Every structure is written in C-alpha cells, then in structure tokens.
Amino acid sequence: MTVTADQQAPAPKHRRLRTEIPGPASRALQERRAATVAAGVSSVLPVYVTSASGGLLTDADGNTLIDFGSGIAVTNVGHSAPAVVDRVRKQACWFTHTCFMVTPYEGYVEVCEALGELTPGTHEKRSVLFNSGAEAVENAVKIARAATGRQAVVVFDHAYHGRTNLTMALTAKSVPYKHGFGPFAPEVYRVPGSYPFRDAPGLTGEQTAAAALERIEKQIGGDQVAAVVIEPVQGEGGFIEPAPGFLPALSRWCAEHGAVFVADEVQTGFCRTGDWFASSHEDVVPDLIATAKGIAGGLPLAAVTGRAELLDAVPAGGLGGTYGGNPVACAAALGSIETMRTENLAASARRIGEAALPRLRALAGETGVIGDVRGRGAMLAAEFVRPGTTEPDAAVTARVAKACHALGVVVLTCGTYGNVVRLLPPLSLSGELLDEGLSVLEHAVRQEMSR
Template sequence: MVSMTRAFQIPQERKLVTELPGPRSLALQERRVASVSRGAGTLANIYMERGDGAILVDVDGNQLIDMGSGIGVTTIGHAHPAVAAAAAEQAARLTHTLFTVTPYENYVRVAEKLAERTPGDFEKHSILVNSGAEAVENAVKIARKFTGRRGIAALNHAFHGRTNLTMTMTYRPWPERVGMGPLAGDIYSLPTSYPYRDPDGMTGEEAAERTIDYINTHIGASELAALFVEPVQGDGGIIIPAPGYFARLSEFCAENGIVFVADEIQAGMARTGAWYSIEHHGVVPDLVTSAKGLAGGFPLAAVTGRAEIMDSVQPGGIGGTFGGNPVSTAAALAVLDVIESEDLIGEAKRVERTLRARIGDWPERFGVVGDVRGIGAMWGIEIVQPGTKKQNPEALKNVIRHATSNGVIVLDAGSWDSVLRLLPSVVVSDELIDDAASVIEEALAAQS
C-alpha cells in the first residue's frame, strides 16, 4: 500500500468529463502554435492545471493518470505539501544571491546530503547546477581537468542532453541533433549491453569485453578522460545491461585512469528502489550526476564525486548564475527528507512488484510486444512487428495516441522510437497501475 503519511487533495482516480484534448486545451493549443517555437514539441496537447500524487488535472477538469512524471521528475508525486511549503517559505525569505558571490546554507546542506546518499564511503564534494545536461557538461569538464585527457566515451542508445556537447554524447541523430552541427570533438560512442537485442546467451562480462575491445582498437584507453554510463538507459528504451557489465567496465576504467561517471539524471533519487540505480550493479562510480527527481519539479542538478576529482578544477572554472538557487535547494532538502520519512524506496519496490505482476506477461499475450523490462518505477515495453524483433514505431504511436486520449499519460523511448516508457511516481497506487494497464492493453490488442 502507498504510505498513509500523505493525504491527497485530488482523488487518485482517472475521470474524464470531456474528450481529450478538451475545448480549453484546444483553445490553448491555438495560442501555443501562434507564439511558441515548434521546436518545443509536445507528446500530448492536453494542458494541465494542477496535480497531486499520480493524478494530473487538465484545464477542462479531466483527471489523468500520470505514468510519465514529467519524464521522471515528480518521483515523489505532484505537489507534495512538504516540498511546496519548503519552497514557499524559502521564496519569502531569500530567492537569490548567487552562491559564488555570497553563499547560503541550503547549497551546503544539499551537498552534504548528496555526499551521504551517493555510492561510496570516500570523501565526496558536489557542484549544483540547473539541469541534467548542465551536470553532464560539467562532469566532462571536471574529468578532463583531472586527467589531462580529452576523450569522452558514452554508450550506444545513450541520452545525455541537448547542449552542443551533450547532444554529441547522445546516441541518435533525430531529433536531438540533426542540422545543429558542427558537433563537439573527441566524443565516442561504444557498443553496450542490450540483453533483448544482443546474441542469445551473451553475458554481461562478454558484452563488457566487446565494449573494452572497441575502446582499445578505436580510441585507445590512454586517450579517454571519462566513460559516461546510464545504469538504466531511459530515453534509450529502459535498457538495463546484463549483470556483470558495469562491474567489468568499472574495473577497466580504474586500471586505465579513466573517470567512471554514472549518469543518474533519470534513474536516480529512489526511482529504481535504491537511491541510485548503479547500486543494483554493485559498482561505485567516481562521479554521479543527479537531476530530474532531485527537487520535485524545481530546476536543480548536481555533480557529486571523489573530492580529489571534483577539487581538481580551479575556483571559477565551474558554476553558474542560477545553479543551487535557494528555492530549488530548499525543495531538494524537502524531497530528500520525504524519500526517507515516507519510505519511498520501499514504495518504488512495491511499484516494481505490481508492474511486473500486471504487465510481465504481455509478450505472451500480445504479438506486438517483444519485451517487457524494468526496475522500480522505470519500465519499458518494446513494440515490434508480430513474430519478429523488428521495431514498430507506428504501432507505438497508435498505443500512445489511444492511452492519452483515454486519460493515461505515457512516454515513448528507444533509438528507433519503438519502446513504450512508463515512469510513474512511486506513490502511484496499485489500483491506478491496474487501470492504466487496462487502457494500454486495449491499444496493444488492437495492434497485435
């Protein structure tokens, strides 16, 4: 059961009072087209007014089940009262000074908490920034400064951001980087462990040796400053490498002076049933990037890691005007407290059990489903052409269209746009999971 320490103001149920999108959403969409760049694309043109727990309420009064959490941001649920209160109180006292001009305690407290919660029992330091992409970009700078090397490696199917540097690290060209070059230099993409699409029987250790061979034969280990990995690839399609994969890569990095970076922007902060998803692999990274779930919807991200690596940068070499803003850090401190006080790591494990029991047999029931995989509140359903492993992006579009028009917000993912991604809040009830799954099943049956 969901923790009873929180009372929801909005009934946790799906309720439709108009067609979706409703008339007010349609009117807002007309205004949006006239004033907002089409580059800021939208999955569902349904305009939201408020939210609570795992429910969103649109401008027409419809209640939708949110199985996307703003792409993994509202892990603790929408509008948690403790987070709202902390942010409001802080906003009334101090909104900005810039930590690198006149500092404040919140920034220090968040850094202390991150040192406690990230893997490893060594001394750790942090820098706070605004977004996941900014965290990754700073991690690149820090690794390069520490090692004196320039090369940066990421894994196939990775997503690390949309800045010039991070879009170069992002695997697929469309839509993130087509027409936006030239790209950053000294960035390399490596084969990864993708159990559903790897040769049958390939172990994590074997996949790691394939990755290492690519480094040795195409790049040279002595050229690499850092290897960036997502322990669970979110935008890549909820790809969870086989056991042993990251342990071998981490060992290789340590042997060759390469900084091992866990990009936990989407999978961190209790989403997978651990503070950080790399913990499931028994690996301690040198640097960790945090973002999405860190501040419950307020803009905040971080790079945390070994003190000697983080402190290799000269004062002023990293930072930014709004990074570690007082209001965002106040919200983050509340989020960190809520995760502990409401046992949200335990709730993520409950969500995993419920989803596994509810949707784990979909490959046997629906020809269009090739694979179901996930951990905690992070799941992917790979959509294929029945009887094959060939990707089926058109069927995925139809599934998403059916779900959103019936009040269930879901996400797409995967390098071929063929993975249905579920990132619900960890406070989503078993009943909401069942209801959302029933809606999705209607679409899968129609496509199979």
C-alpha cells in the same frame, strides 16, 4: 491565470474524463501556443494542466488523468508533495536568489551534504549544483578532463545525455536530438553497449564489456581516455538494462587505466529503480555521478557528486553558474529527499515494479506484439515489435500511446527505434491508480490487436 493556495480545488482521487482528450479549452490554448511558442518545442499530449496532486493531472477542461510520466521522471515524490511545497514556500518568503558564487547560503551546503551521504561509496566526496541534467553531464566531463589531463570521452550506442553541444555529441540518436545542429564537440568516441534483447543470444555482460573495451583500447588508447560516461539504465534509448556484469567491468577498467567512470543517473536516480541510485544494483561506485530530474520534486536542480580529489582538481571559478543551486530549488530538494526517506519511496518503486512487470509480461505473451518487457523498480518498458520478429514497430507503439492518452492515462514513448512504451509513475502512486492505469494500457494493446 493567478491561483492562490486558498483558491485551490480539493485534490482529485480518481481518473475522470469530462470531455474528449484534448478538450475544447486545451485546444484553444493550443491555438494560442501556435502563435507564440517555437515550433521546435513539442509536447507528448496537448492537454493544458491546471493542477496536479499525487499521481493525477487535471487539465483546463476538468479532465483528470493518471500520470505515468512524472514529467519524465521528475516528480518521483508525486505532484505538490507537502514537504516540498512547505519548504519552497518558506524559502521564497526569505529570499529567492543571491547567487551562491556571490553570497552563499546554507541550503546549497545542505543539499551537497545529503548527496555525499546518499550517493554510492564511502570515500570523501564533493558536489557542485547546476540547473539541468545536460548541464550536470557536461560539467562531469569538464571535471574529468581537468583532473586527468586527457581529452577523450567514451559513450555508448543508444545513449542520451542532453541537448547542449557537448551532450548532443554524447547522445546517440540523431532525430530529433542532433539532426541539423552540428558540428559537435570533438574527442567523443562511441562504442557498442549492452542491449540484451538485441544482443547475440547467451552473450554475458562481461563479454559485451570486453568487446567494447577492446575497441576503446584499439581506437583510442586506454591512457588517452578522460571519462567513460554511461547511464546505468539507458533512458531515452529505450530503458535498456545492461546484462549483469557489464557495468562492473567498465568500472574496473576505468580504475585500472586512470579514467573517470561517470554514471549519468539523471533519469535513474532518487529511488526510481528501487535503490537510491541504479549504480547500487551491482555495487558499482562511480567516480562521478550526474543527477537532476527527481532531485527536487519538480524544480530545476542538478548536481555532480564524486571523489573529492576529482572535483577539487578544478581551480576556483572553474565551476558554477548564475542559477546553479538556486535557494528555492535547494529547498525543494531537501523536501524531496525528506519525503523519499520518510515514505521509503525506494521500497515503493520496488512494489510498483513487482505489480507491473507480471502484468506486462502476461500481456506480451497474450498479444505477441511486445517483444521485450524490462525494467527495474518504477522504470518500466515494453518494446513493440512485429509478431514473431525483433523488427521494431514504431507505428503500433504510437497508436497504443495515443489510445492510452484518449482514455486519460499519460504514457511516454522512447527508444532508438521509437518502439518502446515507458512507464515512469510517481513513486507515491497508489496501488489503485497503478492498477487502473495498467488496465488502460492493457486495453489499448488489445484494442490494437483487434484492428
């Protein structure tokens, strides 16, 4: 189906259900998909989107759904943000590709300039652009190994870093990310992280870090570690926010032992947690920071940004890729960053958290099936357990998510145990749509309790 800008329907303002979810048009498309698309590609909700605006998705049946997923933390600026669309349109008219490694262009440089300004730290920085979060993380490891001359990479329980061979090795969860896909890259070592809901009561972040670091020194040796790679708030593992002091302790250890501290901010970056980057919450300054997802308003772009001496340690030709820093994606990133600045979306993320967290905590107290509510800014989670225990309840989690979908609210699940409902609304989402979406979630949980 070809749609021009002049043919686009007026953007909807409210949730609206015209059919069941999914409706007949989406079901027909699902049949076509089954005949042509690999079965290994899954979808959370098989409604086929025809347009999107702000925080609303419209499907092939004319249903309009509230989007609490943002394409997994990608459309932070909302769907079809005007500054993104305008810059993409102009760039596509000028040229769509030359390959920066062949004939460069200003947009790539502008994005790197912006990343140097926005990422934590006042040191001299360099950046390199890629296509996806996994590619960024993998290249951060390459850079760390080249700069240090070491091989060992330390990662943590509940981590998720991507689907390439190396990033599967970095990722903790087997099914569906790793099962059957080995062997994986060597010299990757996993240690316990900080999971306050499941750690021993009263355990501080510093104590948790000390236990992890002791294991690193005993099993690997501090002088052998090229990089410590961590998500400042773990994403797919369950939106796990480490105890205060955990990240600063890791960062200090890396500085003392000559290891590179790599922050995987693919999901947490670009105002999602109420700061431009989640590392800033405890004034942690990563040596390298991997970004993607929210950087470009929906177009594929990723980056590694960090200390100049680290990135410049890689010889010419050692970094890059045919599509890395594509000019249209760079234009989208510049429009996205412009929107985040002018609309102060970091503050919007904080307002979302301030509105949602009290309601989720009240719901947890009322129902007894939510063991923990956590999150920062617009990266929020409810962990479902069997009442009175910490035993994960993935079945209830799946039913709550399905009930939300049926009522026209897109929520996502995550967690090592599959028992976390995560909320990632666009940072531009109106207070009215946020309130309505939360009401649907509350109804779904209460409905589950009445079963």
